[in-house]
Amino acid sequence: MWLRVSFFVLVPTILLTAQGVQNPALTGEAVRGKNIAQTNPFNTEADVQQGGGLFQLHCSYCHGGHGEGGRGADLTAGEYEMGGSDRELFTTIRSGIPGTEMPAVRVGDDDVWRLVGFVKRIGSQGLKEKAPGNAEAGKVNYAKGGCVACHRIGNEGSDLGPDLTDIGRRRGLAFLEESIVKPEAFVPNKYRAVQVVTTSGSTVSGIRLNEDDLSVQVRDVSGNPRSFLKENIKEVRRDKPTVMPSYETTFSKKELDDLVAYLNSLKGAQ
Amino acid sequence: MRIQKRSICLGTVALAAALVWTLKGQAPPTQGPVTYERLLKAADEPGNWLMYSHTYNSWRYSNLNQINEQTVKNLHVKWLFQGRHIEKFETTPLVANGIMYLTRPENAIYALDATTGRQLWNYEYRNPPRTFNCCGKVNRGLAILGNTLFMNTLDMHVVAVDARSGHELWKTEMGDYTAAGGYAAPGAPLVVKDKLIVGMAGGEHGVNGFLDAYDTKTGQRLWRFNTIPQPGEANFGTWAGDSWKTGGVTTWNNGSYDPETNTLFWGTSNPWPDYNDDFRLGDNLYSCSVLALDPDTGKLKWFFQFTPHDLHDWDSTQIPILLDTEFRGEMKKTLAWANRNGFYYLLDRTNGKFLTAKAFVKQTWAKGFDDNGRPEVIPGNEPTPEGNDHTWPGVDGGANWMSHSYSPLTKLLYVFAREEHRRFSKNAVPHPTTDQPDRPPAGGGLANAGAYDPALGGAKTQGIGAPEESWGAVTAIDPGTGTIKWQHKVLTPPWGGVMATGGNLVFGGTLEGMIFALNSTTGERLWTFSSNGPVFASPISYLANGKQMVSIAAGDLIVTFGLD
Numbered sequence: 001m002w003l004r005v006s007f008f009v010l011v012p013t014i015l016l017t018a019q020g021v022q023n024p025a026l027t028g029e030a031v032r033g034k035n036i037a038q039t040n041p042f043n044t045e046a047d048v049q050q051g052g053g054l055f056q057l058h059c060s061y062c063h064g065g066h067g068e069g070g071r072g073a074d075l076t077a078g079e080y081e082m083g084g085s086d087r088e089l090f091t092t093i094r095s096g097i098p099g100t101e102m103p104a105v106r107v108g109d110d111d112v113w114r115l116v117g118f119v120k121r122i123g124s125q126g127l128k129e130k131a132p133g134n135a136e137a138g139k140v141n142y143a144k145g146g147c148v149a150c151h152r153i154g155n156e157g158s159d160l161g162p163d164l165t166d167i168g169r170r171r172g173l174a175f176l177e178e179s180i181v182k183p184e185a186f187v188p189n190k191y192r193a194v195q196v197v198t199t200s201g202s203t204v205s206g207i208r209l210n211e212d213d214l215s216v217q218v219r220d221v222s223g224n225p226r227s228f229l230k231e232n233i234k235e236v237r238r239d240k241p242t243v244m245p246s247y248e249t250t251f252s253k254k255e256l257d258d259l260v261a262y263l264n265s266l267k268g269a270q
Numbered sequence: 271m272r273i274q275k276r277s278i279c280l281g282t283v284a285l286a287a288a289l290v291w292t293l294k295g296q297a298p299p300t301q302g303p304v305t306y307e308r309l310l311k312a313a314d315e316p317g318n319w320l321m322y323s324h325t326y327n328s329w330r331y332s333n334l335n336q337i338n339e340q341t342v343k344n345l346h347v348k349w350l351f352q353g354r355h356i357e358k359f360e361t362t363p364l365v366a367n368g369i370m371y372l373t374r375p376e377n378a379i380y381a382l383d384a385t386t387g388r389q390l391w392n393y394e395y396r397n398p399p400r401t402f403n404c405c406g407k408v409n410r411g412l413a414i415l416g417n418t419l420f421m422n423t424l425d426m427h428v429v430a431v432d433a434r435s436g437h438e439l440w441k442t443e444m445g446d447y448t449a450a451g452g453y454a455a456p457g458a459p460l461v462v463k464d465k466l467i468v469g470m471a472g473g474e475h476g477v478n479g480f481l482d483a484y485d486t487k488t489g490q491r492l493w494r495f496n497t498i499p500q501p502g503e504a505n506f507g508t509w510a511g512d513s514w515k516t517g518g519v520t521t522w523n524n525g526s527y528d529p530e531t532n533t534l535f536w537g538t539s540n541p542w543p544d545y546n547d548d549f550r551l552g553d554n555l556y557s558c559s560v561l562a563l564d565p566d567t568g569k570l571k572w573f574f575q576f577t578p579h580d581l582h583d584w585d586s587t588q589i590p591i592l593l594d595t596e597f598r599g600e601m602k603k604t605l606a607w608a609n610r611n612g613f614y615y616l617l618d619r620t621n622g623k624f625l626t627a628k629a630f631v632k633q634t635w636a637k638g639f640d641d642n643g644r645p646e647v648i649p650g651n652e653p654t655p656e657g658n659d660h661t662w663p664g665v666d667g668g669a670n671w672m673s674h675s676y677s678p679l680t681k682l683l684y685v686f687a688r689e690e691h692r693r694f695s696k697n698a699v700p701h702p703t704t705d706q707p708d709r710p711p712a713g714g715g716l717a718n719a720g721a722y723d724p725a726l727g728g729a730k731t732q733g734i735g736a737p738e739e740s741w742g743a744v745t746a747i748d749p750g751t752g753t754i755k756w757q758h759k760v761l762t763p764p765w766g767g768v769m770a771t772g773g774n775l776v777f778g779g780t781l782e783g784m785i786f787a788l789n790s791t792t793g794e795r796l797w798t799f800s801s802n803g804p805v806f807a808s809p810i811s812y813l814a815n816g817k818q819m820v821s822i823a824a825g826d827l828i829v830t831f832g833l834d
C-alpha cells in the first residue's frame with residue numbers, strides 16, 4: 001500500500017517538475033494541491049479571450065454560451081460550489097467534480113488557467129466596469145419602461161424575464177445594453193417565447209417552462225404557470241425568440257446609458 | 271442462501287409457466303445455460319433476450335405479439351428498477367431463463383427477477399477514479415454464453431461473471447486505459463462461437479483503434495484487428511506522415527454476425543483529430559467504415575468506407591443490420607445502414623459492394639455517389655476556426671449509436687433519426703508526435719460542435735433544446751430503395767433506439783422521457799408513458815410467466831411494462 005501511495009504522489013510531482021504542464025486528465029493521475037499556483041499565471045486580456053474560445057469549445061454545451069447554465073451550473077453569479085479562488089477553479093476544471101456530471105476538461109494546464117480566467121470574468125463581469133450613466137436616473141427609466149412587469153429585483157417584480165437582483169455583477173455593460181435594444185440577440189432556453197393556440201380558439205402568450213411531445217408548460221404574460229396537453233392545442237407558435245420588446249427607440253442614448261448604469265448598480269447581497 | 275432459495279422459487283414459477291404456455295400452444299423459453307446454439311437461434315426464443323440486438327442479424331425485433339395494436343392501450347408499468355445514479359443509463363438488458371441482467375453505470379451488473387424486478391445479486395466493478403470515455407461514464411450492456419456474463423469496462427478490461435451468483439470468473443486487460451489521452455470500453459461485447467468480440471473507444475484522442483477477440487473460458491486474447499493499417503499491413507498509407515499512429519478509429523459499439531458466411535460485421539469511428547485534418551490528409555482507412563471479418567481469425571474479408579477523410583465526427587459505429595431484400599428486382603443478401611453522415615446505405619454483405627444510398631435526414635455535404643459508393647463531396651462544409659453552421663447533419667449525426675430495428679412483418683427498417691443543426695469548429699491541434707508533450711485533444715464531439723465566439727457576447731446559436739432548430743423522427747425506410755415510407759416527428763433529436771415487434775408496433779423513448787408505441791405500418795402513435803427521465807437506451811421485450819413485457823431505461827430507472 002505504501003508503494004502504491006508513493007507512486008501516485010511521486011509520479012505527478014515528477015511530471016509536473018519535469019514538464020510543468022501535464023494535465024492529469026490526460027494521464028489518469030489526480031491533481032495535487034501543492035503543485036497548483038495560488039493565483040492565475042495566465043491572466044492577461046489575451047489569455048481571457050483565449051479562455052473564451054476554449055469555454056465555447058469545452059464548456060458551453062452544458063454551461064451555455066454565456067455561462068447562463070442549463071445542464072451545468074449557472075456561472076454568471078460568481079458563486080461556485082467547489083470554491084471560487086483561482087486555485088479552486090483550476091482544480092475543478094482540471095479534475096472535474098466527482099459524483100457529478102462535471103468531467104475533467106481535457107486541455108493542457110496553460111489552457112486550464114485560461115479557462116479559469118474566463119470563468120471568473122463571466123462571474124464578475126459587471127464588477128470590473130464603471131457605467132458612464134446616472135444610476136438614479138436609470139432607476140426612473142426602469143419604472144418608466146415598465147420593466148417591473150416582467151423582471152424581478154429582490155421581492156419586487158415578476159418572473160417572466162431573468163431576475164435582475166444581482167445582474168450588475170453577472171453581466172457586463174455591453175451585454176446589458178444589447179439585452180435592452182436587441183433582446184433577441186441572446187435568449188436563454190428557459191425564457192424562450194411561445195404562443196399556445198388552443199383548439200377552442202384562445203391564444204396564450206408567455207415563456208416556455210417545459211415541453212415534451214404530449215404537453216407544454218408556459219408562464220403566461222401575467223406570470224402564471226400553465227400547462228396544456230398538446231391534444232388540446234392547435235398550434236405552438238414560436239415566431240419570435242423572446243417576449244421582451246426592443247427599447248431601442250423608447251429611450252434616448254442618455255436614458256439608455258442611465259438605465260444600464262442602474263442595472264450595473266444591482267449587485268445583490270454583498 | 272437467499273440466492274438458492276430464489277432460484278428454487280424461480281424454477282417453480284418457470285415450471286408452472288411452462289405448463290401454462292403448453293396449454294396455450296406457445297413454446298416456453300428454453301431453460302439452462304445459454305449455449306452458442308441457442309444464440310444462433312435466438313429468434314426462436316422470443317421469451318428471452320440473449321444478446322444486445324436480440325439476434326445476430328441485429329434486427330432488434332421481437333416477434334411477441336400479446337402487446338399489439340389493439341391491446342397496447344392497456345400497457346402499464348409492472349415494475350421499476352431504481353438505478354440511483356447520475357450517469358446516462360444506456361444499457362440494453364439481457365433476459366435469460368426468467369432473469370434480467372443489466373449494467374448500471376459505471377460498471378455494475380444487476381441480476382433481477384424479470385417478473386418482479388426484485389434483485390437477485392449484483393456485481394460491482396471498481397474503475398479508477400479517473401477514466402476517459404468521451405461522453406459519460408456509461409456502459410451499454412452485456413453478453414452471455416453458458417452461465418457466464420461478459421462486460422467491458424471503462425478502464426479497458428473485460429470481465430467474466432458467473433450469471434448465477436455474480437462471482438467474478440476472470441478479468442483481462444485490453445490495454446493501457448491512460449495511453450494517448452485515454453482509452454475506454456463502454457460498449458456491449460458480442461459472443462461468436464467460443465469467442466468474445468470486444469470493441470473500444472477513444473476516438474476523441476489520439477488513440478490507435480482495434481477490435482479484439484477473447485477466449486470466453488479463459489479471457490486470453492485470441493486475435494486483434496488493427497482498425498488503422500499498420501506498416502506492412504494491407505491498405506497502409508492512407509494517412510499523411512505518421513498520423514496513422516494517433517488516428518483514433520475505434521470500435522465502441524456492438525456488431526453483427528452472419529453464420530451463413532461466417533462473417534463478423536463491425537463499424538468504426540472517426541479519424542482523429544476529429545475536426546482538424548491539417549496533418550492527416552488521405553482517406554484515413556479504416557475510419558468511418560464497416561469491417562467484414564472472419565471471426566475465427568480476425569482477418570479482413572472486405573471493408574466499405576462510408577465517409578472517406580471524415581471531418582465531422584461522423585462515426586460509422588451504428589449497429590450493422592443484416593437482411594435479405596429485393597434490390598432492383600433481385601433478392602440480395604444485404605447490409606442496411608443508416609449512417610451518422612445522414613445517408614441510408616444498402617451494401618451487398620457478401621462482398622461489400624455498394625448498391626444504393628439515400629439521405630434520410632437533411633444533408634448538405636454530398637451531391638451523390640460514384641459506382642463504388644464514394645461520396646461526391648460538396649465544398650464549403652468543412653469546419654472553420656470561426657465555426658461553420660451551414661452543415662447538416664450536425665455533429666451527433668442523422669443517426670448515432672442507438673439501435674435501429676427491422677421488422678419482417680412490415681419489411682421496413684425503423685431509424686430514430688436526428689434532424690439537427692450544430693456548428694462545426696476547427697480548433698488548433700498541436701502535432702501529437704512532434705509539437706509538444708502535453709497534447710490537448712481535438713475537443714469532444716459535443717463541446718467542439720457548440721457555438722464558437724471568443725467574445726463574451728454574441729453566441730449565434732441558442733444551444734440545445736430549442737425545438738425550432740432541431741427535432742427527431744422515427745423514420746420507416748424501405749430497405750431495398752431507401753424510400754421513406756413514414757415519419758413520426760418528436761420534439762428533440764433522440765438518444766434512444768427503437769424496437770419493432772410482432773404486434774405491429776415500434777417502441778422507443780424520447781429525450782424528454784416519453785416512452786411510446788407506434789403502429790409500425792403507419793407510424794401512428796398508439797400509446798405513451800411519461801417517465802420524465804431522458805431515454806438514452808433501446809427497448810427490449812421478453813416473456814415473464816408467459817406474459818409479454820417491454821423494458822427500457824429512462825432516467826436512472828429501468829421501466830418494465832406489461833398488460834395486466
